[in-house]
Amino acid sequence: MDLTGYKGILEGLLFATGDEGLSVKQIRNALDLDAESIEHLVQELIDDYNQPSRGITIMKSNQVLHLTTKPEHSGYYKKLLETPQSSRLSQAALETLAIVAYKQPITRIEIEEVRGVKSDRPVQTLVSRSLIQEVGRKEGIGRPILYGTSTEFLTYFGLRSIEELPPLPENLSEPDIEGEADLFFEKFQDQLDMEKE
Template structure:
């Protein structure tokens, strides 16, 4: 494989790994390269993405790599979050929020297993609105981020504690969660409408 192809694959790996990131060992295994070679290509990519013309950067955290936005652009991301078109939650975000609320602490991968679709974007939305937060990491390989609800989540939807969520059947299976949280969605959508009318 040529140099530019290797770097293109690494970019793709960084993209699909999302906020979880990808560690050096995973890149080595996928591309069948040694550590020194991976470090060489990562160094080149990180330098390329550090240019002012790039909106993303590659950061190294705890032996892994991930795409992040640049701190100097934070003002524009804040404007996006605060714009009128983003005051309500999409159905995807509501579904993800419901799953986090009932199954916390839970990883993005587990949320996606339950929903059956990619959930990185709704999770980013929920994080930006402070409805969920990182509460830890899964033990073992990958150390996936675990999510839970926040104090703002309780305040936003008029709950004193997480125990006030509509109860689910005690014998519910993971694959049935989305169906069973219809009541949860209805409660939240009604509350969202009230909240948005007040803004």
């Protein structure tokens, strides 16, 4: 049996499961292969990752396989974490923040409907920077998370309350919300950057 194509699939599965990792049984179920073939694929990936030009490896813990960074590179990761993050928000994050600010409470799916693109990363960025937060759950299938702005958001943009946001033009169509609100947030972002220099 030619297992060449399965190696890439296994790598993708390990990447997609992140910190949770995959058990051999889960891999067997997903790939519909016997235990010996799975063992062969895993060993091939481990051999590939053992090359000095590769930055990741496979770790096995409690019969679960995880993709992880190489321990010998830990000094570089530590250095990265100690480096202050850029305070500048990306365009996608600014658009998402504008939508949340003006349409809150709002779900990620509703944000994506306004933006027209997937918004997982910008939402994660804004949550990790504490500019938006979970404010509840929407009733309905799956009970998706509702997001709203945080106190840190107000502090970051120098506002006393959400009511201080500039009003959007009355004739503005919904898909244009991010464009108008973006200008507001970019102005504040530039001002904050100047103050920090």
